[in-house]
Amino acid sequence: xxxxxxxxxxxxxxxxxxxxxxxxxxxxxxxxxxxxxxxxxxxxxxxxxxxxxxxxxxxxxxxxxxxxxxxxxxxxxxxxxxxxxxxxxxxxxxxxxxxxxxxxxxxxxxxxxxxxxxxxxxxxxxxxxxxxxxxxxxxxxxxxxxxxxxxxxxxxxxxxxxxxxxxxxxxxxxxxxxxxxxxxxxxxxxxxxxxxxxxxxxxxxxxxxxxxxxxxxxxxxxxxxxxxxxxxxxxxxxxxxxxxxxxxxxxxxxxxxxxxxxxxxxxxxxxxxxxxxxxxxxxxxxxxxxxxxxxxxxxxxxxxxxxxxxxxxxxxxxxxxxxxxxxxxxxxxxxxxxxxxxxxxxxxxxxxxxxxxxxxxxxxxxxxxxxxxxxxxxxxxxxxxxxxxxxxxxxxxxxxxxxxxxxxxxxxxxxxxxxxxxxxxxxxxxxxxxxxxxxxxxxxx
Ligand SMILES: NC(=O)c1ccc[n+]([C@@H]2O[C@H](COP(=O)([O-])OP(=O)(O)OC[C@H]3O[C@@H](n4cnc5c(N)ncnc54)[C@H](OP(=O)(O)O)[C@@H]3O)[C@@H](O)[C@H]2O)c1
Numbered sequence: 197x198x199x200x201x202x203x204x205x206x207x208x209x210x211x212x213x214x215x216x217x218x219x220x221x222x223x224x225x226x227x228x229x230x231x232x233x234x235x236x237x238x239x240x241x242x243x244x245x246x247x248x249x250x251x252x253x254x255x256x257x258x259x260x261x262x263x264x265x266x267x268x269x270x271x272x273x274x275x276x277x278x279x280x281x282x283x284x285x286x287x288x289x290x291x292x293x294x295x296x297x298x299x300x301x302x303x304x305x306x307x308x309x310x311x312x313x314x315x316x317x318x319x320x321x322x323x324x325x326x327x328x329x330x331x332x333x334x335x336x337x338x339x340x341x342x343x344x345x346x347x348x349x350x351x352x353x354x355x356x357x358x359x360x361x362x363x364x365x366x367x368x369x370x371x372x373x374x375x376x377x378x379x380x381x382x383x384x385x386x387x388x389x390x391x392x393x394x395x396x397x398x399x400x401x402x403x404x405x406x407x408x409x410x411x412x413x414x415x416x417x418x419x420x421x422x423x424x425x426x427x428x429x430x431x432x433x434x435x436x437x438x439x440x441x442x443x444x445x446x447x448x449x450x451x452x453x454x455x456x457x458x459x460x461x462x463x464x465x466x467x468x469x470x471x472x473x474x475x476x477x478x479x480x481x482x483x484x485x486x487x488x489x490x491x492x493x494x495x496x497x498x499x500x501x502x503x504x505x506x507x508x509x510x511x512x513x514x515x516x517x518x519x520x521x522x523x524x525x526x527x528x529x530x531x532x533x534x535x536x537x538x539x540x541x542x543x544x545x546x547x548x549x550x551x552x553x554x555x556x557x558x559x560x561x562x563x564x565x566x567x568x569x570x571x572x573x574x575x576x577x578x579x580x581x582x583x584x585x586x587x588x589x590x591x592x593x594x595x596x597x598x599x600x601x602x603x604x605x606x607x608x609x610x611x612x613x614x615x616x617x618x619x620x621x622x623x624x625x626x627x628x629x630x631x632x633x634x635x636x637x638x639x640x641x
Contacts, residue, residue: 218244219528222251222283224275224299225290226260229313229340232517233287238265243521246528251278275299279306285527287520288312293320304328304336311523313340313516319413319429322420323541337523342414343368343492345515346508347522352421352496359498361422363462368414370490370510371398371405372437372457376475377488379455381446385438397490397511408434408457408473415459415473422496423463425544427471433549435474439627443587444557447598450585451555453477453631454485468547477555477631551603553582553631556613558599559624562592566621570599577612579604594623600631 221237223230230252237249249269254260257273272278278286279302286303288310290296296317300310304325312318318325318338329336339349343366352361367373374397378388392398404410412432420426437457448455455475462470478484483505487493492510497503509515560566571581579601586597601609613628 217246217528218248219246219284219524220248220250220281221285221287221524222253222278222281223249223287223289224253224278224296225288226252226254226257227289227291228513229516229520230254230287230289231262232513233289233520234262234265236514236517236521237524240521243525247521247524250283251281253278275302279303279308282306283308285309285311285524287524288314288317289520290314291316293317297321300325300336301328304332304334307332307334309335309337309527311337311340311520311527313338313520315341315410315413315417319416322417323426323543327540335527337526338417339523340516340519342417343494343506343508344370344510344512345518346492346494346506346510347519348418348494348496348506349421350522350526351504351506352418356496356498356501356504359501361463361496361498363460363497364415364418364422364494365458365460365484365497366411366415366418366494367456367484367487367492368411368418368459368494368510369405369408369457370492371402372411373487373492374398374490375406376437376440376455376457379440379442379445381442381449384442385440392490406438407436408459411457411459411473415461415471418459418494419461419469419471419544420541422461423469423544424541425463425467425469426541427461427469427544427546431546432471432473433546435472435629437475439625440475441557441596441627443559443590443596444627444629446587447555447557447585447596448477449480450587451477451583451598451600451631452480454480455629456484456487458484458632462550464547467542467544469544470547470549472549472630475629477629479632479634482632482634549606551605553603553633554601554609555627555629555631556599556601557596557627557629558622559594559596559626560621561623562595563621566619567597567599569619569621570616573615574599574601574612576615577604577608579608579612 237247251270257271318341325336374392375388412429412434416429458476459473493507495505582600582602
């Protein structure tokens with residue numbers, strides 16, 4: 197048990213340690229990000245007085261040795277050896293939750309601070325790890341875990357501390373943005389995905405990106421930093437971009453829109469949060485539409501200051517490593533050495549989604565009465581049709597057309613679509629996507 201007295205002693209000791217530079221840094225995981233972190237620390241001689249690389253830990257470490265780190269660096273595959281040396285900071289760039297969770301707990305418990313790039317670990321355990329750091333007078337920082345090199349966490353924590361935030365909307369997954377901003381009415385998703393894999397923007401198995409789980413983990417962290425509320429990533433409603441077809445690009449452009457994977461979280465007060473990750477139709481003139489390629493873009497809306505946006509490289513060794521090193525530099529500065537991560541994150545509750553407009557895309561085996569049947573079912577659930585679009589030139593047995601509907605309750609639309617999907621004229625399961633109006637801070641979600 198930790199008593200109040202022993203807590204303050206540990207904190208005082210830790211602050212003293214932070215004053216003793218250089219901070220001794222151990223890197224766990226010498227892969228894409230870990231190597232880039234080491235490279236920056238070694239190359240940037242201006243950091244030599246504040247940061248000293250002491251350990252590099254990796255499995256089968258002999259494969260990993262490089263000749264450009266100082267001779268004094270200890271290369272090891274034993275985590276016990278790292279922890280026994282009592283480094284000031286552990287940089288965790290291994291990834292995943294298995295193993296890393298225990299290592300980070302141990303490091304924090306012995307008073308070391310932790311800098312991690314690991315969104316999965318933090319999305320699952322942030323409240324507990326932040327509290328643990330607070331109890332032991334250390335810090336856990338995770339700037340690199342969201343939007344790679346874009347300083348969104350500290351941007352919110354420090355840059356926007358004077359505002360009361362209400363909503364965060366972001367393009368948090370570079371792979372999806374690369375795919376969606378390259379897809380056209382003729383360039384297919386599979387061709388663009390292959391290109392993304394060739395360029396190193398997409399993994400061999402891109403499921404976590406495409407199905408929204410990667411972005412959901414990042415959104416959990418943004419919700420925590422913005423609202424001090426913790427949602428489990430598994431409760432964030434996610435929708436895959438898998439079913440977006442060339443025809444959706446065509447109809448989106450007819451509607452003056454384009455498709456982006458957006459991650460949205462909005463505070464409704466009292467710990468209730470609306471959240472969503474998935475493909476959304478956004479106006480072509482909005483900053484989200486103009487954000488192309490693998491770049492990330494995050495807009496944060498505050499009650500007093502309006503909208504602020506952050507953009508840049510959301511992944512890659514060097515961009516991500518700059519976020520890690522920025523966290524390390526922050527640890528060397530007394531004023532940023534807060535006792536806690538601005539207080540505990542309390543559990544958040546998922547609130548029902550807002551009324552939203554939707555894009556409904558049907559592919560049907562053409563016959564008379566289809567449109568009447570669809571609009572009748574929608575009307576039965578109180579849903580008003582806004583527009584109907586049908587482009588010429590498609591085969592009659594796979595005829596795509598689109599119905600857009602006015603803002604409605606998600607549950608009403610789900611019920612109506614259940615009824616519509618039972619009809620026998622479908623050549624494909626209909627696709628439903630939210631359709632956002634306005635642009636940027638006025639973007640109605
Ligand atoms: N890459 C990016 O652009 C990026 C961007 C933002 C955040 N991140 C996050 O940064 C973290 C690292 O990503 P990364 O791309 O650098 O991954 P990576 O290239 O696969 O590097 C991970 C390193 O950890 C080692 N490792 C894995 N499991 C281990 C274990 N059980 N014991 C010891 N060593 C182990 C790996 O060794 P082996 O060589 O044996 O596999 C590898 O050297 C992840 O949390 C990721 O989500 C990455």
